[in-house]
Amino acid sequence: MSHPPVLLWFRRDLRLADHPALVAAVAAAKERSAPLLPIFIWEPALFAGPRSSANRTWFLRESLKELAASLRALGSDLIELQGPATVALPQLIGAIRAVGGTGEIDLFITRDHTPFARRRDREIAELLAPLGVHIHAKRGLVVVEPEELLTGSGTPYGVYTPYFRRWLELVDASSPLPRPRALPPLPDPTPTSNADHAAISAHSLPTAQADLLPKPGERAARAHADAWRTSVHQYAARRNTLSDSTGTSHLSAALHIGLLSARELVARQLPLPPAVEGERSGERLWVSQIAWRDFYTQVLWHAPHAAQRAWRSSYDAVKWSQDQRAISAWESGTTGYPIVDAAMRQLAASGFMHNRARMITASFLTKDLLIDWRVGEAHFLRHLVDGDIAANNGGWQWCAGSGTDAQPYFRIFNPVTQAGNFDPDGAYVRRWVPELAALSTPAIHAPWAHPKALAAAGITLGKEYPLPIVDHAEARQRTLAAYSVALKAEGAK
Numbered sequence: 001m002s003h004p005p006v007l008l009w010f011r012r013d014l015r016l017a018d019h020p021a022l023v024a025a026v027a028a029a030k031e032r033s034a035p036l037l038p039i040f041i042w043e044p045a046l047f048a049g050p051r052s053s054a055n056r057t058w059f060l061r062e063s064l065k066e067l068a069a070s071l072r073a074l075g076s077d078l079i080e081l082q083g084p085a086t087v088a089l090p091q092l093i094g095a096i097r098a099v100g101g102t103g104e105i106d107l108f109i110t111r112d113h114t115p116f117a118r119r120r121d122r123e124i125a126e127l128l129a130p131l132g133v134h135i136h137a138k139r140g141l142v143v144v145e146p147e148e149l150l151t152g153s154g155t156p157y158g159v160y161t162p163y164f165r166r167w168l169e170l171v172d173a174s175s176p177l178p179r180p181r182a183l184p185p186l187p188d189p190t191p192t193s194n195a196d197h198a199a200i201s202a203h204s205l206p207t208a209q210a211d212l213l214p215k216p217g218e219r220a221a222r223a224h225a226d227a228w229r230t231s232v233h234q235y236a237a238r239r240n241t242l243s244d245s246t247g248t249s250h251l252s253a254a255l256h257i258g259l260l261s262a263r264e265l266v267a268r269q270l271p272l273p274p275a276v277e278g279e280r281s282g283e284r285l286w287v288s289q290i291a292w293r294d295f296y297t298q299v300l301w302h303a304p305h306a307a308q309r310a311w312r313s314s315y316d317a318v319k320w321s322q323d324q325r326a327i328s329a330w331e332s333g334t335t336g337y338p339i340v341d342a343a344m345r346q347l348a349a350s351g352f353m354h355n356r357a358r359m360i361t362a363s364f365l366t367k368d369l370l371i372d373w374r375v376g377e378a379h380f381l382r383h384l385v386d387g388d389i390a391a392n393n394g395g396w397q398w399c400a401g402s403g404t405d406a407q408p409y410f411r412i413f414n415p416v417t418q419a420g421n422f423d424p425d426g427a428y429v430r431r432w433v434p435e436l437a438a439l440s441t442p443a444i445h446a447p448w449a450h451p452k453a454l455a456a457a458g459i460t461l462g463k464e465y466p467l468p469i470v471d472h473a474e475a476r477q478r479t480l481a482a483y484s485v486a487l488k489a490e491g492a493k
């Protein structure tokens with residue numbers, strides 16, 4: 001082996017289209033007639049860590065299978081290595097050197113911004129530099145990189161609206177980078193895959209129902225995104241209806257592992273249609289959701305402490321309840337609040353939950369049950385196929401009142417009012433809480449308040465369906481007191 005291979009390390013960029021690191025790696029290999037070695041590294045944390053999820057591991061593994069097949073069709077392949085990367089990469093470089101690969105080795109990656117990825121990439125850079133490896137980190141996971149968008153005074157944004165305004169101006173609206181038509185050959189000899197597939201398989205048995213999980217792989221994601229383009233104009237009208245399973249894009253899982261380029265999805269919606277009679281268009285609202293994804297990514301980038309603690313540190317003083325019975329009821333969808341239970345059951349059955357339902361259930365856990373937001377954050381990560389450290393953390397801290405732009409702590413969602421507004425005909429509850437299906441609205445959203453409807457439907461609370469585990473009005477007072485005591489004590493320090 002004369003020229004060492006150019007390395008392309010796939011991480012959260014499992015696609016061939018609009019892939020800056022792939023395009024740059026291919027160009028580098030061609031320029032020096034070097035082979036190209038595409039790799040993926042199974043970090044143990046991906047499949048066996050406390051924040052891993054069998055649903056997500058399954059989606060990742062299946063998507064990788066398709067990526068490998070696509071690479072093979074272009075004359076290459078995907079070599080899957082067993083992590084941690086801090087061990088696998090130096091070993092790989094050693095193996096390349098051992099067969100005579102001299103000279104500098106170029107390693108191409110797409111930047112990832114999670115605290116884990118950041119720490120790992122820093123360690124990798126330190127380990128590989130002495131081995132003659134030059135790392136090229138390209139954009140491709142978010143639309144606007146965290147450092148590219150700061151306030152006029154050079155500080156990170158903590159408020160979304162002005163962030164979004166500037167973000168839109170910075171979007172690179174150019175056409176997507178094309179998929180390569182052929183790839184440089186693999187090195188000879190080709191390092192062998194050594195991923196522990198038995199362990200990975202054992203951790204990729206979805207807990208959700210197979211038929212409710214999103215289709216893995218770039219091809220299905222692209223087909224889904226193309227179909228979504230024909231409905232996006234209705235997004236403003238439909239996105240908040242809980243039972244409307246096609247009112248939002250359902251692209252979050254694909255975006256999470258980069259089956260699609262967020263930049264490409266945004267660029268193809270531009271220019272955005274102007275607001276009509278002050279109403280924002282579906283296209284604009286939808287693009288603004290992708291900006292939320294970038295926003296929370298930059299929040300965690302600039303304030304990594306938020307992964308463990310409150311973004312607004314004064315909220316760390318809240319004294320949370322330790323009621324395990326309440327936590328179990330919330331997790332299992334048996335709180336006696338039908339809208340909360342429907343949402344929690346949707347999560348368990350499908351690995352997905354509607355955004356409005358995420359807000360309702362997160363508010364219920366933190367404000368009605370006074371349970372630490374980190375308990376809910378971890379539960380969501382165990383189930384969500386789209387589970388994303390930054391978006392999940394941002395959403396949870398928003399609901400708990402401790403994050404950026406947060407819901408002020410004294411604004412507490414009333415689950416029954418939320419249900420009436422966003423599940424007006426009860427179809428969402430009927431689907432996920434079938435034991436209440438015979439009830440019509442408004443009884444289905446507050447069965448305890450409708451004894452006649454319950455009797456007519458033959459439902460006894462505490463038997464077929466639980467009694468509410470808390471009284472919302474009382475819980476509200478308890479939470480207001482707990483938050484105000486904590487914030488006053490902090491203010492007095």
Ligand SMILES: Cc1cc2nc3c(=O)[nH]c(=O)nc-3n(C[C@H](O)[C@H](O)[C@H](O)COP(=O)(O)OP(=O)(O)OC[C@H]3O[C@@H](n4cnc5c(N)ncnc54)[C@H](O)[C@@H]3O)c2cc1C
Nearest residue numbers: 248249250251252289290293355358387388391392395396
């Ligand atoms: C408590 C809580 C936890 C959440 N956890 C996650 C998570 O782990 N992963 C995740 O991707 N989203 C999370 N969200 C945000 C949001 O609920 C999901 O992105 C959305 O429901 C996914 O459905 P969709 O693809 O149909 O979204 P659409 O409404 O079609 O939005 C398009 C895309 O924009 C992004 N997006 C939308 N809303 C948000 C948001 N509020 N924050 C960040 N990105 C957003 C997603 O990538 C989404 O696919 C959370 C929200 C809350 C309130």
